[in-house]
Amino acid sequence: MAPSYQGDERADKAVYVVRAEGTFAAAHYLSSYHGKCETLHGHNYRVRAYAAGRKLDEGGMVLDFGILKKALREVLARLDHTNLNDHPFFQENPSAERIATYVYEEMVKKLPGTPIWKVEVFETDENLAIYLPYGDTFPPLP
Known part of the structure; x- marks a missing residue:
């Protein structure tokens, strides 16, 4: 049973968020970095894409996990x-931040009308870049 916020200030603020996670392995180098990452090296990246919505569909979901996962x-x-340096999108250094931007832009193309809230890219378990296209707020939500 869904929570009832009728007459509650939360009714207009409640947001549902779903997340899909995937991985890929790739090489890259960072020019003008002046460190070990300036030479060709690789990572086993982990990527998380989040979609958000205020309303649930007739199945009680913001978005089917399978759809989000397939797109990612x-x-x-x-x-x-x-x-990654050979990829047309990365005319500049393929940093984790730029990878997150790329994933966001491609997810929006694959899932038009789906509010993609943020993308996280882990280069390692400890190093993470987050792209929030709408800053610290949610995108316009259905």
């Missing part, structure tokens, strides 16, 4: 086992 896998497949 298709986006990551284009990067898997490549040199």
Whole structure:
């Protein structure tokens, strides 16, 4: 049973968020970095994409996990086992921040009308970049 916020200030603020996670392995180098990352090296990236909504569909979901996961896998497949510096999107350094931006932009193309809230890219378990296209707020939500 869904929570009832009728007459509650939360009624207009409640947001549902769903997340899909995927991985890919790729090489890259960062020019003008002046460190070990300036030479070609690789990462096993982990990526999380989040979609958000205020309303649930007739099935009680913001978005079917399978749809979100499939879109993310298709986006990551284009990067898997490549040199990111050879990818047309990365005319500048393929940093984790730019990878997050790329994943966001491709997810929006694959899922038009779906509010993608944020994308997280882990280069390692400890190093993470987050892209929030709407800053610290949610995108316009249905």
